[in-house]
Amino acid sequence: MSNAVEVKVPDIGDFSEVEVIEVLVAPGDTVKAEQSLITVESDKASMEIPSPGAGVVKSVKVKVGDKIKEGSIILELESAEAAQPAKAATPAAPQASAQPAAAPAAAAPAAAANTPEAAPPAAPAAAQAGGSVKVEVPDIGDFNEVEVIEVLVAVGDTVKAEQSLITVESDKASMEIPSPQAGVVKAVHVKVGDKINQGSFILELEASGGQAAAPAASPAPSAAPAQAPAAASAGSAAPAADQNGALASEPVVHPSPTAEFDAAPKRNLPHASPSVRKFARELGVDLTRVVGSGRNGRIVADDVRGYVKQAVAGGVSGGGSTAAAGGGLSVLDWPKVDFAKFGPIEAKPLSRIKKISGANLHRNWVMIPHVTNNDLADITDLEAFRVELNQENQKSGTKVTMLAFIIKAVVAALKKFPDFNASLDGDNLVLKQYFNVGFAADTPNGLVVPVIRDADKKGIFELASETSELARQARDGKLSPAQMQGGCFSISSLGGIGGTSFTPIINAPEVAILGVSRSAHQPVWDGKAFQPRLMLPLSLSYDHRVIDGASAARFNAYLSALLADFRRIAL
Template identity: 55%
Template sequence: MAEIREARVPDIGGYSDVPVIELLVAVGDTVAKDQGLATLESDKATMEVPAPFAGVIRELKIKVGDTVSEGAVVALIEVAGEGVGAPAKTEPAAPAPMPGHKSGAKPEPEPEPKPEPRSEPKAEAAAGPAQARPAAAGEARTPPVAFGAESILPGEVPYASPAVRVFARELGVDLSQVRGSGRGGRIGKEDVQAYVKSVMSGAARPAAAAGGGGLDLLPWPKVDFARFGEIETRPLSRIKKISGANLARNWAMIPHVTQHDEADITEMEAFRKRLGEENKDTKITPLVFLIKAAVAALRKFPQFNASLDESGENLVLKKYFHIGIAVDTPDGLVVPVIRDCDRKGLLELSTELGEISKKAREKKLGPAEMSGGCFSISSLGGIGGTAFTPIVNAPEVAILGVSRSSMKPVWNGKEFVPRLMLPLSLSYDHRVIDGADAARFTSYLAQVLGDLRRLLL
């Protein structure tokens, strides 16, 4: 006998109010288990909501433009037993959606905005690019946000959720300068991002600039490009918009320095090709060797496997080795994270790298697969170039850029011999890492890539 069951939004890494950007099915469609029902787009990636069981779509509870949270009902699916697919086990009740969301369930009426208490409530996990907790009383903040008497009176406190307050604090934004677009003037993340963009473009001036601090920039030049010839206006993807704001913040707030070096990978490349011939079902790229070498270097220089805390006064040293890999997709750059790289061999890393890169290009990465990185690698070797300056992916303190390898004559003490040399570009946060340590790091990395036996030490 047919049964109508609910398909709900699964665990999406603690994110809430994630926009629905695409519906992948219509009423009457027959779907298989794990088939995509809708596409969501968070701040970091797009992801699909899979069908938890096979059946026929009888009703869609969401539409494009709605926002949903974990547990929200996406669709009603008629499960026809053996004819369509074995019914899945009864799922535990999912948490109720946030009040005011547009998931199709009857939302609770949103309360009228009320002044918030003088002290800030405990912040929930920020939905921004970096996870952080609010600073405790008396704790230094980085960057500091000045508050006058007017801004801390109950009637003047900006109307924003704890998560938005944490997000604004990470960007150094005074919420009293931000105009909220939500109901009752509520400030959302998009309002904070719009304010940062306006400051970067010169359209708005931060309050700190009047006192000599902040970014006191000239206005962005306004040009009528159509005067000079034919033009086309093309909107940026959501991922590029979000990543653009993050990159601008990282570049402006982190004192970047880039150390360049070269690694002799002649023997490594010969070994890689032999390994590929022996394992034809697995694509083995130079990137997996870089991951293992990076882990060895992070072990030897633990200050690179670290992050500054929100006070800017303590260094959090990590005992795990999760490596972020920059992946170029049609919608923009994303950085999925491969976890526990110290416990995996070259073949296992090759398989996982291929799978996660495919998911990134097919927009199937979840937020959990984009978080927790210790150190990032950006490889342009398949495209070209001799060197570049990658931007540190906060809250990490360093990132490795790799360009195209080339044959070069290298003096061995007696004669010049052809060697395959790989350019390395290490950008680092100079607040945490000194130039001498960066030079030692890249030098050791080159030694490991030049002689893989060092990985056994």
């Protein structure tokens, strides 16, 4: 009689529902008491759920992307004593369970392999062991088309069974496609950026004389939302769904996120969670060079941030000395101070948004040569018009803000100066034919940048209503990742707070951002006398690799002219 027990989600505090971002074990794995089974993440924190006792995993009831809560069943666990005979009778299982440190990598493929649908795709390749094998994309779940974001092997490489060949990504998840068996890569038929489906031809493999045929048929299909190679690649990790959802302007993408990965294909991927791997790709960090500080050498987000900081300081050079490397800056180490020696202190952790956006801002400031052009716009007549509109439309419930007028004027300026509505992609300048304008929204947890799509097709009232609604959702923490993606140009307004000018940081991969400070009445000479005029400070930061100073000055001057006489919008 089975001694299997259901392992459920314990008390996880004030989180009513959390998302599974990693499944760290698979059926057949032997686990110890307190060994982590899954990793879950809320909008504020991530945590691992431990095993209440030792035993063998009989079945896993959750997968990456599932929403679970206290009391949800995670898996069925058979006590260690009852599992001894079964363990001895299944010699094929140790591949997935022999090394607990590699469990996160093996979890998803093994779980997928136990479903009836998962086994067939790998069977044809395994049956041809010892000859030339065409490796195809196995069952990848409900994804009709996925993009290749990493090619992990090259022609001539010797691969093991279950070693990852490529990494693909959909709009919801990242996953790795493993090799069905050992062999030598004869030809690679995909490249980064390709769109592939189930059955697509990945590569041709010269199989190693019949080995690994049986194991390949089991865990080969990578159907789980996030998966990785089995324990054959020690320390490997499985990318999964993007957990940086509400991360602010985070949809920011490095101009060439695969540059470092393309330079040297990887055989043994590092041990890191899906969200950390995506974070590293966005920063262009090669995870094989990062030393993990987490359990079993696992790389966490802070390790990636530390690597970037050290690289910026010129300190990443193999072993990570503080000497300048490759032209980097040579600076002193960050001071370590015991602040409590000088008085009472309180340690307050940064919010999740600030942690993520902070790394992006740091990268953008270091990698983009910023220059800021400051100007003043006379908005005396426009402000009077705005007040008049609000008085006329009090019953509509929509309050027109100055931001709506600024967005409309920015779109007109982007049309006149198309280089500002562009992004760098290597040596190419991508000129966009659409006009999506982001605006910085201040929230209790940090700054986020929702995006107004097709701003050129919307009127002042529609822009005012949409910015108000997006700002409300931002404050409530309800913005979706899609609402913060696709921006062409950003606006950061501090007009409601104060200041006369500032240098906003460009939101990569955009090439410019407009900072708006508080308007104030100033004396302006009209040719005969000084007149009191309401002046709005504009601070335009631009990427000097794309835009020169004269173009920036013209852009700001044109924008100021539009705001001074809004009738020019119609010209």
